[in-house]
Amino acid sequence: MPQKATPRHRAEVPRRQRRLRAALIAVVSLALVVGIGVTLVYRKLDGNLSVIDADALIGGDRPDEASVKATHKPLNVLLIGSDSRLGSDIGGDSSGLADTVILLHLSGDRDRAYGVSIPRDLMVERPACTNADSGVEIPASNGLEQFNAAFAYGGPACTMKTVEHMTDVRIHHFVEVNFNGFRDMVDALGGVPICVPEEVNDTYGKIHLRAGSYEADGRQALDYVRTRTAISDNGDVGRMRRQQAFLAAMTNKAVSLGTLVNPVKLYNFLDAATKSIRLDDGLDSPAKLGGLAKQLTDIGLDNVQFLSVPFDWWPEDRNRLILTEDADELWDLLREDEPLSRRLSTDVITAAEPPTKQQPPSGSGEDDPGAGASTTGPEPGAGASTPAQQEREERARENGLCA
Template sequence: MTDVVGASATGSGLARRRRRRLLRGAALAMGVLTLGAVGGGWALYDRLSDNITADEAAAAELARYERERPTALVRGAQNILVIGSDTRTGDGNRRYGRDSGTERSDTTILLHLAAGRRTATAVSLPRDLMVHVPGCLRRDGRRSAPSFTMFNSASAVGGSACTVRTVEKLTHLRIDHYAVVEFSGFKDVVDAVGGVQVCLPQPIDDKAAKLRLPAGRVTLDGERALGYVRARKSLGDGSDTDRMDRQQRFLGALVDKVQSGGVLLNPAKLYPLLVAATSALTTDPELASLRGLYQLVRGLRDIPTEHVQFLTVPREPYVYDSDRDQLVAGRAEALFALLRADRPVKVGEQGGGSGGKPGTSPPPAFRGNTAAEDSCE
């Protein structure tokens, strides 16, 4: 199995344009809202800020373990954990499986923003990765015992605080902020923009995702979009890597729709989108406001697109269960060490590298693939 799969910013021009639109579009949306507040829209600003749920319980749990959490090594660098939750609560979400009263992280991305915002590196963490999950506070008030289990179990056991602590123990990186997005929030955002068009090279019939689509250009509403980004068994090679690539392409298409539809500069269209987007988020208290989000996005907009890249943590089949993953120890540690030191991560199609100490020269290169362009004839 390929140890690292990434979408290098040195890849296709389409990938670079999508990333540029994503960063500029997010910054523009926040800028428009901020100008509206200055012009007398404080009530609207406050209402949208109030939509964002501040996870105070997780903040208290993380504070309890502050002394054992990693220390940031480079001033100005930031690590944000983005967690896609597969909770089945909400209208229509039970169709994706039985609601056991817990939630597991369906998609998790560690976003590293370099000091001075010169680079951004997004590292996907597979849900089936075998990791050490620390003892965490359960929702019933009891504490779990530490265990070696699948990564997405951390969220089921102890929510976002447990997921953050698991990632910190895995990477020895300090997580500065985190944001959780649930099924219903994702669907509402897609519906708020009137659906998103994708290009399908072949028909899709995925019973697990409750999804049937023809080949060619198809406009997906929120329900079908969720099935599309979550489908795995019937699309591509059936891997989580292929699914994560598809999620990134869909995000680019969503940004295209927002910009082409004139949403960002049209208050009548922008407001429903912002309501959906802010209602979808649960974040750490510091990030739980439009001001907090804007400060984050403002730094992103100045990063050169050739310095924005995506990859999956180095992993291989778990030695005791091929349906699970385990880290490729040397190469994973090399990646984490580069991020801790805020050094550039090199991603390329033919990346090799020995996985040795990242302080040596040249630094290890991580093998990846360029983002593929969709084509509909």
């Protein structure tokens, strides 16, 4: 007798089960591989970090938190660029000082951020500090001394304490980046645009920069923000202004590339950054750093601003600086999480349009309708510069920026 044929749908059931089982195994295997990869990546970045307990070093007598209602807590982060040259081929002396200090304020609603440069030559009263490395107690200054002495005596925690003493503003975190870290971060972004008004050849610092607008790699960028007298007439004041311009351009590049929201780009950037930074234990993991960075993506580039604390020349020494009364207004705004006033906003640099590319020449500026974008000079018959343009160009020359 012929065998009875097996119904087709019954034969398909085992095959369908086998396919589902194979698909499930593939999904589980992929999840395990991804999970292991993420864990290894996290451990690698976490192992890069150098962390100190800043709160313990500062002590308990601290300014109050801002009493505002917002989605997040307003944050004040001290960004410190140290002049450490360990493991690098960078010229000059490593004096253990803070070349750059910027107080970065993030509003509670995360719709604005502004970074306030504090000059290294500012004369301040330094409170007693504990050295972060040795644990040695450092007595308070006897009168005024240079601001960057706080970092030399007690490291980043002492710098935080000095800023709090000067401003009565609570500092929540610090991030210290040395020369190598800065250079690697720029390279991780694929370079950052700069504009050098004239050729630089500084044999002491081993700084050589060609004139013009171009994408600077890590070494060129470091030279650009480090040189003091080669392209500016006012020494550290001009360098501070160039640092603001560069950070604005760097923020623009990171946001424009989607670095802060792209996992691969963010990893490359954090890997470069975490190898050469110190920070407080409130930012002691890649997840915390990445989470803070992603909060910045909601802030429009127009609302990321950089400025200098209002200062004047110290009458006793023209190489030193003192705060003006306008600084009190700035500290009040920081303390209350308020936007910058019109007066304090007159000379800010924004991340939307950082002055790192050559601007139209005199006679073809924004006050001249139909102006072109040439950088070779005004066209024959072009009008003269307005007083505002002349003032802007003069400030740019003093600071070593392109007008």
